[in-house]
Amino acid sequence: MTGAIFDIVLCLLILAVALAAILGRDLFGSVVFFIVYGLLVALAWTRLGAVDVALAEAAIGAGLTGVLLVGAVARLRRGGVVEPTPPRPLARGAQMGICVLAAGLVGAAIAGLDPDAAGLTATVAQNLEASGVGNPVTAVLLNFRGYDTLLETVVLLVVLIGVWSLAEDRYWGGRPGLRQHAKPGGVLATYGRFLPPLGLLAGVYVVWAGTDQPGGAFQGGTILAAVWLLVAMAGLVDAPPVTARRLRLTIVAGPALFLAVAVAGIFMGGFLHLPPEHAKQLIQTIEAGLALSIAATLALLVAGPPQRGAR
């Protein structure tokens, strides 16, 4: 009973916060509501027992996307844009119509599902032994449907290239983002030294635990990216120039490793085939490489295109 009341209140809160994010007139306020929305949705995923999804939603949906949106608002304000010009009534009506239609179609699809169907749960459970890992989500992401994850990591790489291509010509080869200023010995600089040991431990743990428990490269990589961004904001490190070879290797390492394992699979049964006796080690190697690349890519996405010289 208490659980049901909690769930109903949570659902109402999610709807209210989503409406506030969309209907709000203030751009910054909308972004704040979007972040709160992400955190509440993460809570909802936890209530549904999907801890992997909850972690991803909190770290990427609320945290990273939130930071990107806050950065976008700040950039717009620096450019003198405070609020978007409201669309004309006809355009607004069309937008609302499309949104209602899309929501209706998704709702109809969900309503059409058999509430008692277990989906592929049983199949995954039967084959979990052969996947090499104990967490069924990791088994699906890196073994049974590995190509989805492989393509996702490549998409992330393409997105970063897209962001870099927005650089002005004179700054190409320079460092991403604006120089961060923090008072040496100040609160932020101290925090930038206090948190990283714990943050790195948490990030690495989430990646490592992903094979048998909720976690994985995306969630852990986001934590690692956040640690680096904090240290950068505290003025303790600076982003390397986008042409630095080590930086390029770091962001390509994960997808390249994944692709190499996938290609090597051809000689052992097929593209992306992981032999069960080595599957665990292979998945852990891929996850470690991916975590590194994902962390670097996400941090660089937040840092933005090169905006100053290499020095």
Add this chain to the structure above:
Amino acid sequence: MSIATLFTALMTTGGLIFFIAGSVGMLRFPDQHSRLHAMTKADNLGLGMIVLGAMAQAGGPLVVFKLALIWILAVAASAVTAQTIARATLPGQADPEA
């Protein structure tokens, strides 16, 4: 009702009162720095009380340790964000959002 349950109920209620007080202060206080003060101080105490209440229900020392860690991290983060926001909104700062 066992002593642990009673303790949890008392602590959680107390914690919620502080959270409500912090939220009221956030809405009612006149300037940014006062609002920041209400938000960070009262909520940290409220969270601490809720963590203490949850500790009484924890299954073992590891869970108690994790709960304590959550509170310490939340307090540290809130102290730093409070300082950073307060500094950014001081008069004479050119761009509070930068």
